[in-house]
Amino acid sequence: MVPARPQDMDLAAKLGRAEMRAALSHKTAAASATPGPCPVIATRRLVLRPHRLADAGAISESLGDFQVTRMLARVPQPYHRQDALDWLVPQVSGILPDWTLAITSGDDTHIGLVGIELRHDHWHLGYWLNRFYWGKGYMSEAVAAALERFFRRMPQTTVFSGAFADNLASLRIQKKLGFRIIDANQIFSLSRNAMAPHVETMLLPQDLRVITGQ
Known part of the structure; x- marks a missing residue:
């Protein structure tokens, strides 16, 4: 049995006992398994695929925008x-065991990223989208598809995430x-060069809600 660490006790204070047991058992499974190679996932409007070195230009263009990196x-x-x-x-x-999926539009243009990476024995979700594609539902579509595929491969895994408190869309x-x-x-925040309020979140596999029309 894995002994509880201080950070686990902190989590227990925020969750019920049954949820805590589930989260810790999912965590133990995550530490001993990986989801396999980064897949290609097609949704209704997007294709999520592994990254290529050729994506460097599009990534630097998107992340050169402070409105994106400040979040x-x-x-x-x-x-x-x-x-x-x-x-x-x-x-x-x-x-790396991580999934870092390029979000691409119909012409294979790199417009964003969904990442699920293993850090300190926990799987963490992160994502961003080029600002010119905001407001179209692309981010929800991409994140939902990535999580659905990830949980198919890692059904006993808890995924952690979060967002800055002023990132209401996320x-x-x-x-x-x-x-x-x-x-x-x-x-x-590196881009802000300052501390900023942050909200921590968690998703159990059984709690994932499917987005219709994806």
Whole structure:
């Protein structure tokens, strides 16, 4: 049996006992399994695919926009093509257990990202979208499809996520998909170069809500 650590006790204070047992058992399973290679997923309007080095230009263009990066914790501003290449090299190498799916439109144009990565024995969801594609429902469509496929491969896994408190659109997406709020704190934003209020969330596989018309 895995002993409870301080961070597990903090989680227990926020969840009921049954939910805590489920989250910890899912966590133990996650630490000993991976979802396999990054897949290709087609939705009604999008294709999610593994990244390529050739995506560097589109990524740097999207993340060169402060309106995008201000909502991300670990992306610097300004953001250059070399930053994108430095990030892409390990992603395309196949050595990481993570899924980092490029969100592409019908002509294979890279317009955003959905990532599910293993950090400190937990799977974490992150995502962003080029600002010119906001307001079309693309982010909800892409995140829902990625989570549905991930849970098919990792059915005993809890996924953690979150958003800055002023990112209401992201919090709405997570609520719509079945995430629940488990904490609120402050974390450092590289692009803002400041601490900012942050909301922590969690999703159990059975709580994922399917988006119709996807």
